Amino acid sequence: MTAVAAGSLGPARTGRRPEALMLALGLLVDLAAYVAVGVGHDKSFPPSIGAYAGGFAALYLAAHLAVRRLAPYADPLLLPLVAFLNGLGLVLIHRLDLAGADRARQAGRPAPHGDAHVQFIWMLLGLALFVVLLGVVRDHRTLQRYTYTAMAGGIALLLVPAVLPASYSQVNGAKIWIRLAGLSFQPSEVAKILLIVFFAGYFVAKRDVLSLASRRFFGLNLPRGRDLGPVLVAWLLMLAVLIFERDLGTSLLFFGIFTAMLYVATERTSWLVIGIVLFCVGSYTAYRLFSHVHERVDIWLHPWSQSQGHAYQLVQGLFGLGTGGVLGTGLGLGRPDLVPFAKTDFITATLGEELGLAGLMAVLVVYGLVVQRGLRTAVSVRDTFGKLLVTGLAFSLALQVFVVVGGVTRLIPLTGMTLPFISYGGSSLVANWVIVALMMRVSDAARRPVQQAAVRAPANDETQVIPT
Amino acid sequence: MNRAVRRLSVACLLLFFALIANANILQVVDAKSLRNNPHNSRVLLRTYSRPRGQIVIGGAAVATSVKTQDRLKYQRVYVQGPEYAPITGYYSLTEAATGIERAEQSVLSGEDDRLFVRRLQDLLTGRTISGGNVVLTIDAAAQDAAYAGLKGQAGAVVALDPRTGKILALATSPSYDPSRLTSHDTASVAAAWKQLNADPLHPLVDRALSSTYPPGSLFKIVTSAAALGTGDTPSTVIPAPHQLALPQTSNPLNNFGNEVCAKSGQLTLADALRISCNTAFGALGLKLGPAALKTQAEAFGLNDSSLTVPIPTATSVFPANLLPNWQTAQAAIGQFDVRITPLQAAMIASAVANKGTLMKPYLVDQILGPDLTQISQTKPQTLRQAINPQVAAQLTQMMVGVVDRGTGTAAQISGVQVAGKTGTAQHGPDTTPHAWFIAFAPAQNPVVAVAVLVENGGALGSEATGGKVAAPIAAQVIKAVLHR
DSSP states (O other), X not given: OOHHHHHHHOSOOOOHHHHHHHHHHHHHHHHHHHHHHHHHHHSSOOTXXXXXXXXXXXXXXXXXXXXXXXXXXXXXXXXHHHHHHHHHHHHHHHXXXXXXXXXXXXXXXXXXXXXHHHHHHHHHHHXXXXXXHHHHOSSGGGGGGGHHHHHHHHHHHHHHHHHSOHHHHOBTTBOOOEEETTEEEOHHHHHHHHHHHHHHHHHHHHHHHHHOEEEXXXXXXXXXXXXXXXXXXXXXXXXXXHHHSOOHHHHHHHHHHHHHHHHHHHOOHHHXXXXXXXXXXXHHHHHHHOHHHHHHHHHHHOOGGGTTTTTHHHHHHHHHHHHHTTTXXXXXXXXXXXXXXXXXXXXXXXXXXXXXXXXHHHHHHHHHHHHHHHHHHHHHOOSHHHHHHHHHHHHHHHHHHHHHHHHHTTSSOOOOOOOTTTSSOHHXXXXXXXXXXXXXXXXXXXXXXHHHHHHHSOOOTTTTTOOO | OHHHHHHHHHHHHHHHHHHHHHHHIIIIISHHHHHTOTTOOHHHHHHHTSOOOOEEETTEEEEEEEEOSSSSOEEEEETTHHHHHHHHOOOOSSSOOOHHHHHTHHHHHTOOGGGHHHHHHHHHHTOOOOOOEEEEOOOHHHHHHHHHHTTTSOEEEEXXXXXXXXXXXXXXXXXXXXXXXXXXXXHHHXXXXXXXXXXXXXXXXOHHXXXXXXXXXXXXXXXXXXXXXXXXXXXOEEEOOSSBOOTTOXXXXXXXXXXXXXXXXXXXXXXXXHTTOHHHHHHHHHHHOHHHHHHHHHHTTTTOTTOBSSSBOOOOBOOSSOOTTHHHHHHHTTOTTOBBOHXXXXXXXXXXXXXXXXXXXXXXXXXXXXXXXXXXXXXXXXXXXXXXXXXXXXXXXXXXXXXXXXXXXXXXXXXXXXXEEEEEEOOSTTSOOEEEEEEEESTTSOOEEEEEEEGGGGGGGGGOOIIIIIHHXXXXXXXXXXXX
């Protein structure tokens, strides 16, 4: 952007007004969904709708005002999109709470505590952290200073469940939890963010070296042998997660993020190929050597022969999706509670059953938009660290949605992971709000007019001068 | 670096496209098979989550849904279960439905197109969607008489209104209680199912509609009809030898109990029917030939595989390509490979009673909405003209003779002229014959036609004849319909 152009256009557009409008629109859709659940399930208009409408409007307004003040140039779509997803998630969890209460009543048990309230508290916490983070981290480049601290924290969090005894770390077969005093916490969600920060900082420092080519091989510029070190470390980490924590999804996610960021940092296709080859070798070895990996793949390939056994959950999810069809059964009118873990890993099945293919595709498009806004920010932001950071964050969301939805819809083997913003789960929700805060922080820098940015923050000597 | 970010963004786009394409395959292409997969309990749970419509007889429900406390909200209950079992059938969690429960499934479940507007109103006003009701043609008194008459014996009774085809009674024995199969406790259902299937008396079989039996002497009505149709009259004299030597077999045809029909060796057609003379009808059958017999049998409804009432029925058979020898003679007296259902037997009586016009038998009189507004009313349908009215009148006169002074005197009712015909059907070397009786009354203005079958002669065993065992039951059913 030239000074002349900026001058003729007047003050640069912040996009805050569209953000407010889109927030309101998303809220309206979520409230309509909430009403639909009440009408569909209880044949009555939910009485508390006014309070909910007011409360959420106030909450979103607060977040919006915070953004106006703390990140005025941030991308206007990110907050409305994720707020919409978060609201939809609450509605779906509330809907499953109702089903749980039905079941308890029929079995003569007292109604269980609803999870929607708990999730709402986590949402409050997530939003609070979102605002705090925007306030504290005024320039994302300050995070670069903590590159190695992030690495240490990330790896530690990632591997803690592996070394903890199973009673403190294992839930439903996956050792990816820290369970203390009745609270469970999924450290990999936080580790994911810390490691993205680390990868971004590390690649900024090492990208020149990692970009060096030694020789060509089948049209690929292979890196030098001694530079393979970090890649191998990441690969071993992935295998460790896979073997010791029995978690296919997390391991795929981390290695995917790492490879993608390495590729973006170096622009060397060879890294991509090496990453994919290593991933395939690792996965195949794990498939041959470890029964739990083998079982997952077997369930994926032959679910129908074991629909009452190991594949029960997957098959029930598929039944839900199939029964939902194109338009779904309608909120509150299906039986999503027949799928085990409908609130967490299998919330995609609930979504597809009651809102149908239409609803599922709409939600996928919303995720796609969030990812694309993130990657757009990566293209337009001027500093390398910001580019890599926001690329990693956006890609992590894309990959996680792919792994979760792909698993439930039997596109790929099933792995236990939460659907960002929608699934029930505190650590995941709070971590995802942190991701959005960081993405908005970077996008604020990306969309800020040049002159102002120059005054506010010193130019980054790495990217500004050398054209690629 | 931006080039790589853009490429990554295309890669993300491809990931999302793959998800969307896969979801389309799942929720559009595979949706139907997933929905109908036997392990998918969703459709079943939805069906049970609303009250199923009632099956009503004479203003009282014989099948109804009651609220339960378990996860399936409604359970099917049958009032007077065994008596009405062949009509209602059962609607079970684990076994395929039968009877009216199956034939009128869409109405009872509320999914019938005719209930669409009602369903829409329920959805909009938030009422529980419930099924429509099926009102049957059954006359409760006739059904009681029929079921009581069969008590302790294996057999079936069918009563029709000859003018319309309404089924007034449809009983089978031994029966079972369908409520045993509709429990939500699948283990107890499985046990009951196993026990009922293992029962040597086959209580689950609806003998009235789905079992066929040799008609025996009943079939002489059909043979007589064929003869009258070619110009004979009840007073036409036909040969009635002591023994009929049959072409191409060394076994001659004898009369029941080896009796002599007439010393002169000749009888009128009416007398031959009255005393049920086998040799006379064997000879008559040979004279008429297999084609004429088959044409007349089919006019009464045999060999018609399409009949539903709306419960599907077994096809009554008159064999094709009969040789014009002993086979035809045996077929003319209802033996060889001729087999009919008790319903078909009642239809023969009904056609004669209704001046030769055979009405289509039906069980469902009305369909009512959940709020008892009428959705539809069945209109009587003519199936075909079985015989001309003159032949019908002659046959009526002959059948009155059977009850007045022939083999069917046990069916006499004081003050009412009854027309009838007995049958005592052989069905194997070491078994006692089946006892049959068909009748209609009052003979000149019939309002009820009835068929009774008692397997193996029932309580009387080898002593049994249609006249002794089956005719009294028919008389009871006729009395019940006539309120006598």
